[in-house]
Amino acid sequence: MRQVVMHGPGNVRVEDREDPKIVEPTDAIIRLSATCICGSDLWPYRGAEPVDHQVMGHEYVGVVEEVGSDVRNVKVGDFVVGSFWASDNTCEICQAGYQAYCVHRVLMGTIGTQSERARIPLADGTLVATPGMPDPDLIPSLMAASDVLGTGWFAAVAAQAGPGKTVAVVGDGAVGLLGILAARQLGAERIIAFSRHTDRQALAKEFGATDIVEERGDDGVARVKDLTDGLGAHSVIEAVGTQEAMMQAIHSTRPGGHVGFVGVSHDVAIPGDELFMAGVHIHGGPAPVRQYLPELVQLIWDRKIDPGKVFDLTLPLDRAAEGYRAMDQRTATKVLLTV
Amino acid sequence: MRQVVMHGPGNVRVEDREDPKIVEPTDAIIRLSATCICGSDLWPYRGAEPVDHQVMGHEYVGVVEEVGSDVRNVKVGDFVVGSFWASDNTCEICQAGYQAYCVHRVLMGTIGTQSERARIPLADGTLVATPGMPDPDLIPSLMAASDVLGTGWFAAVAAQAGPGKTVAVVGDGAVGLLGILAARQLGAERIIAFSRHTDRQALAKEFGATDIVEERGDDGVARVKDLTDGLGAHSVIEAVGTQEAMMQAIHSTRPGGHVGFVGVSHDVAIPGDELFMAGVHIHGGPAPVRQYLPELVQLIWDRKIDPGKVFDLTLPLDRAAEGYRAMDQRTATKVLLTV
Numbered sequence: 119m120r121q122v123v124m125h126g127p128g129n130v131r132v133e134d135r136e137d138p139k140i141v142e143p144t145d146a147i148i149r150l151s152a153t154c155i156c157g158s159d160l161w162p163y164r165g166a167e168p169v170d171h172q173v174m175g176h177e178y179v180g181v182v183e184e185v186g187s188d189v190r191n192v193k194v195g196d197f198v199v200g201s202f203w204a205s206d207n208t209c210e211i212c213q214a215g216y217q218a219y220c221v222h223r224v225l226m227g228t229i230g231t232q233s234e235r236a237r238i239p240l241a242d243g244t245l246v247a248t249p250g251m252p253d254p255d256l257i258p259s260l261m262a263a264s265d266v267l268g269t270g271w272f273a274a275v276a277a278q279a280g281p282g283k284t285v286a287v288v289g290d291g292a293v294g295l296l297g298i299l300a301a302r303q304l305g306a307e308r309i310i311a312f313s314r315h316t317d318r319q320a321l322a323k324e325f326g327a328t329d330i331v332e333e334r335g336d337d338g339v340a341r342v343k344d345l346t347d348g349l350g351a352h353s354v355i356e357a358v359g360t361q362e363a364m365m366q367a368i369h370s371t372r373p374g375g376h377v378g379f380v381g382v383s384h385d386v387a388i389p390g391d392e393l394f395m396a397g398v399h400i401h402g403g404p405a406p407v408r409q410y411l412p413e414l415v416q417l418i419w420d421r422k423i424d425p426g427k428v429f430d431l432t433l434p435l436d437r438a439a440e441g442y443r444a445m446d447q448r449t450a451t452k453v454l455l456t457v
Numbered sequence: 458m459r460q461v462v463m464h465g466p467g468n469v470r471v472e473d474r475e476d477p478k479i480v481e482p483t484d485a486i487i488r489l490s491a492t493c494i495c496g497s498d499l500w501p502y503r504g505a506e507p508v509d510h511q512v513m514g515h516e517y518v519g520v521v522e523e524v525g526s527d528v529r530n531v532k533v534g535d536f537v538v539g540s541f542w543a544s545d546n547t548c549e550i551c552q553a554g555y556q557a558y559c560v561h562r563v564l565m566g567t568i569g570t571q572s573e574r575a576r577i578p579l580a581d582g583t584l585v586a587t588p589g590m591p592d593p594d595l596i597p598s599l600m601a602a603s604d605v606l607g608t609g610w611f612a613a614v615a616a617q618a619g620p621g622k623t624v625a626v627v628g629d630g631a632v633g634l635l636g637i638l639a640a641r642q643l644g645a646e647r648i649i650a651f652s653r654h655t656d657r658q659a660l661a662k663e664f665g666a667t668d669i670v671e672e673r674g675d676d677g678v679a680r681v682k683d684l685t686d687g688l689g690a691h692s693v694i695e696a697v698g699t700q701e702a703m704m705q706a707i708h709s710t711r712p713g714g715h716v717g718f719v720g721v722s723h724d725v726a727i728p729g730d731e732l733f734m735a736g737v738h739i740h741g742g743p744a745p746v747r748q749y750l751p752e753l754v755q756l757i758w759d760r761k762i763d764p765g766k767v768f769d770l771t772l773p774l775d776r777a778a779e780g781y782r783a784m785d786q787r788t789a790t791k792v793l794l795t796v
Contacts (some may be wrong), residue, residue: 215713383729383730386728387728390724393723393742394742395742396742403732
């Protein structure tokens with residue numbers, strides 16, 4: 119089968135690799151319908167994380183081709199969506215809604231889903247079948263549910279976005295934009311998007327943003343304060359992962375408010391005294407997407423949300439290198455790879 | 458009147474100062490029945506915070522002697538308890554339960570309550586009257602409500618201590634010990650106290666601790682994991698304020714669990730990547746004690762809790778310097794000053 123391999127920073131190739139096989143009786147093999155490139159894939163691409171001949175990709179939708187002898191919840195022929203963490207969905211941590219920390223979790227990035235087929239561990243806990251075979255135009259949105267939508271949703275939940283709340287969103291990448299969509303779905307009254315890119319501002323507004331702030335850092339914080347009677351937002355989503363973004367998020371939040379952070383932290387250190395004086399709640403990390411998948415799949419199936427709009431470039435798997443380049447150069451927000 | 462002044466690190470004196478006067482029509486003047494020395498008073502005492510001829514103290518109980526023309530909720534003769542932040546209790550932040558961040562807040566430490574009398578700003582919002590004149594043996598517990606009990610209570614609430622939960626408490630000072638009492642009152646199933654002092658261990662158990670862990674740092678974390686099926690505690694209280702204590706708290710918490718931190722942070726920096734991977738909630742800062750005062754005063758009045766037990770040394774105000782020395786040398790956990 120064809121599979122994306124990153125040989126080193128900036129060096130992405132699509133190669134012939136062996137087809138995956140059932141290893142554990144709880145595994146399933148899927149044939150992918152689509153996969154995509156994640157903002158987090160850019161860290162090794164840019165040399166900010168080590169990489170050496172690594173299979174890539176952790177997002178996936180597709181059709182079940184084979185199941186292990188212990189698999190009960192999905193069957194051959196099902197169209198399925200799963201998260202970037204495989205999880206049993208039965209352990210105490212999963213039952214508490216934190217499937218990204220399942221005691222048996224497997225990181226799908228170590229398996230690599232930018233490929234024609236993939237082995238999915240813990241298939242019963244990991245995969246959610248759609249009500250039937252989806253219309254082709256639903257594929258991008260279902261694909262988004264696998265990570266960026268689920269992650270944006272978690273960020274909005276962690277930030278306690280809801281009725282009567284003012285939500286601010288730091289980061290206008292796919293996750294930030296879908297954090298806006300999530301905040302809107304969760305009933306937020308006002309949504310402030312930090313963005314200085316015209317096209318992303320437009321999508322932010324389409325997803326529910328009511329205000330756009332182009333300033334960053336302290337100036338951005340001051341604008342949010344201006345918009346909130348000097349108090350700050352109730353809920354702030356941090357979807358970048360840098361020091362500036364994290365501090366912008368904390369300082370944009372009113373005392374007692376909530377920061378939901380999902381940007382993969384790189385060289386971030388939160389000063390204890392600033393956190394102490396801010397009086398905010400902070401929660402984040404790898405999103406327990408599995409918790410939200412049944413609800414998100416249904417919203418997409420019922421065409422109530424259209425998160426697939428974050429994909430602004432679609433390429434066949436064999437042209438993955440172009441997709442990485444486009445995201446690295448920010449000529450694309452999010453790249454869908456068809457298989 | 459007599460009042461404590463810290464001339465410099467380690468140099469505490471009790472001096473004659475002018476009696477306080479009503480300044481704003483929302484002020485009240487109280488004659489203190491008792492005051493106390495806070496763990497945070499040790500930071501300047503030890504030279505870890507700058508100090509130069511500063512009035513000291515922010516905890517107080519006493520009798521109202523005079524009220525400004527706008528004061529409605531308390532009257533001359535009332536026995537009252539207040540928090541270390543004066544607050545209007547009506548602004549949007551107060552109404553959300555975050556009185557320590559009231560838009561009109563006044564830090565009582567700038568007024569100094571280690572004194573015979575004190576001016577209390579925003580008296581209507583700040584002060585809570587007891588149902589009548591308390592029996593003398595209730596004074597220490599009412600005194601504790603002013604800060605250490607309210608702070609421990611907030612930490613337990615921030616850590617979401619409650620039924621079915623395992624709570625771990627980092628710090629065996631007065632706040633940590635009262636965090637144990639609070640967790641017990643909130644219904645926690647199991648309470649793990651980190652402590653290596655025999656007398657504090659005994660009080661921890663009396664307040665509700667079910668397990669004592671003497672190890673610190675990574676060893677302490679490993680012991681908590683051993684006690685919780687490898688998962689970590691649901692709720693962890695951080696009542697110290699150092700880097701080691703904060704990281705011990707974060708790493709002792711299971712994914713999805715809650716850290717409530719109330720130790721005044723000194724040279725703490727939380728690594729973003731560790732926080733990201735831990736998947737915990739963090740919330741803390743100066744406690745909005747005022748939120749809990751009516752409930753805490755009633756529990757004390759009804760003799761359902763006895764937080765005054767944290768005071769293991771009682772001295773008259775004029776001997777305050779001895780009290781500072783005892784707390785600095787850890788021969789006392791918490792010092793009550795009678796006025």
